[in-house]
Amino acid sequence: MRVRTRTWFGFVVLASLLFLAASRVALFGPLEDGALTVAAPIESGLRNATRPVAEFINNITDINLLSNENQALRDENERLIAENARLSEAEQELQQLQGFMNLRGVAEGETFIRADVFAVEPSNSQQLIAIDRGSAHGIRQEMLVLTQQGSVVGTISRVLEHAAWVTLVTDQTSAIGALIQESRAQGVVVGSPDGTLTMDLVRETADIKAGDLVLTSGLSGQHPPNEVIGEVVDIQRTPQQLFQEVRVEPLADLSRLETVLVLSSFVPLDTGSP
Amino acid sequence: MNYAIGLLVVLVAVIAQIAIMPAFNVFGVQPNFVIVLLVGWMAARGRREALVLIPIAGFVHGLLDSQPLGLAMLALAPLTLMTDIRELRLVDSDLLPAIVLTVAATVVYESTIMVSLSMRGEPIAWLASVTSVLVPAAIANALLLIPVYGLIRIASLDLRERPALR
Numbered sequence: 456m457r458v459r460t461r462t463w464f465g466f467v468v469l470a471s472l473l474f475l476a477a478s479r480v481a482l483f484g485p486l487e488d489g490a491l492t493v494a495a496p497i498e499s500g501l502r503n504a505t506r507p508v509a510e511f512i513n514n515i516t517d518i519n520l521l522s523n524e525n526q527a528l529r530d531e532n533e534r535l536i537a538e539n540a541r542l543s544e545a546e547q548e549l550q551q552l553q554g555f556m557n558l559r560g561v562a563e564g565e566t567f568i569r570a571d572v573f574a575v576e577p578s579n580s581q582q583l584i585a586i587d588r589g590s591a592h593g594i595r596q597e598m599l600v601l602t603q604q605g606s607v608v609g610t611i612s613r614v615l616e617h618a619a620w621v622t623l624v625t626d627q628t629s630a631i632g633a634l635i636q637e638s639r640a641q642g643v644v645v646g647s648p649d650g651t652l653t654m655d656l657v658r659e660t661a662d663i664k665a666g667d668l669v670l671t672s673g674l675s676g677q678h679p680p681n682e683v684i685g686e687v688v689d690i691q692r693t694p695q696q697l698f699q700e701v702r703v704e705p706l707a708d709l710s711r712l713e714t715v716l717v718l719s720s721f722v723p724l725d726t727g728s729p
Numbered sequence: 730m731n732y733a734i735g736l737l738v739v740l741v742a743v744i745a746q747i748a749i750m751p752a753f754n755v756f757g758v759q760p761n762f763v764i765v766l767l768v769g770w771m772a773a774r775g776r777r778e779a780l781v782l783i784p785i786a787g788f789v790h791g792l793l794d795s796q797p798l799g800l801a802m803l804a805l806a807p808l809t810l811m812t813d814i815r816e817l818r819l820v821d822s823d824l825l826p827a828i829v830l831t832v833a834a835t836v837v838y839e840s841t842i843m844v845s846l847s848m849r850g851e852p853i854a855w856l857a858s859v860t861s862v863l864v865p866a867a868i869a870n871a872l873l874l875i876p877v878y879g880l881i882r883i884a885s886l887d888l889r890e891r892p893a894l895r
Binding site: 468478575577647650 | 746747749750788800838839861
């Protein structure tokens with residue numbers, strides 16, 4: 456190996472470490488904020504322009520998946536129609552529809568910051584999105600981010616002045632205290648490297664079935680309670696295990712987010728500031 | 730080479746990586762256009778230009794991604810050592826070593842991000858990451874390299890034929 460290459464490698468590594476050290480004290484915060492602010496409209500334009508092409512290609516490559524999904528949706532539709540027919544009272548029917556249609560009201564005192572998604576973390580090891588609102592707009596670390604329909608997207612993990620990064624609920628570093636709406640069984644919803652959601656630490660005796668809604672429990676003080684995370688799609692029970700493993704599907708397609716709402720009225724326990 | 734062209738290509742590649750590539754899902758992962766471009770550039774145009782472009786790509790990447798500034802540069806740094814492998818000419822082809830280098834660079838890049846996360850106290854599912862991130866990403870990038878390498882080769886011929894651009 457050439458000495459010059461090794462010297463250059465050493466130089467690049469040294470420069471990287473210096474940048475890393477500087478970023479720990481947010482020395483380059485304004486530079487990163489400026490770069491993201493300048494790049495945001497370009498990235499948004501590119502995302503919008505290429506979305507139809509990407510969807511077309513993905514649909515071709517995912518043809519088997521789509522076929523299976525279509526069948527699953529037909530089955531689900533049939534089940535819902537049968538279930539709906541059994542509902543006799545108008546109030547019960549309304550509640551059921553609210554759950555399945557993912558409608559969410561706005562409680563008194565709740566405030567939101569609307570933000571557009573303009574970028575996605577390029578590494579496959581993490582699942583984050585960038586939004587065009589930052590500390591200058593009132594965004595704070597650990598705030599909960601929702602879709603426009605009201606289901607959980609993730610939490611704010613990094614805040615710049617005019618932009619912020621959101622760690623998606625499906626990211627492998629994400630963990631949210633949760634409960635099953637119907638049985639009130641509690642657990643923790645965690646992400647994974649392949650983007651699937653699992654609810655862990657659910658008592659083996661808890662009565663859970665596919666289609667149950669999973670909500671935030673609010674027990675940790677990090678997230679507000681009763682926000683919809685997703686619905687149960689599969690349950691793994693092993694007789695010898697203390698806990699059952701519940702697979703959860705997010706209600707929203709987190710790979711196609713365009714606009715999100717940041718719940719700004721809830722102050723996570725640790726941050727202390729609104 | 731006109732380094733301005735290289736710089737422009739790298740800048741476009743980083744923006745494309747962050748804005749466009751997440752929409753293209755191959756084997757459950759997004760291909761890393763920046764790694765592929767750097768390896769393709771190295772294979773088609775030689776180590777000298779690649780050595781300059783690698784840290785620049787890392788720096789610009791770091792400015793626009795969610796990781797701390799410097800991490801992308803660190804994750805791409807081993808590519809500088811890999812430039813020597815290309816010069817060894819172990820086989821009579823530029824493309825085959827480039828495919829191997831793409832796989833190696835992808836594994837190093839994603840592993841560096843995961844090690845960094847782990848050092849920051851984040852839980853990492855290592856085994857699941859190998860099967861659902863490292864292996865698919867390496868294959869996706871290797872597949873993307875083939876057309877990218879071809880395009881760089883064609884563009885390089887054009888540049889040589891037009892001295893005014895050199």
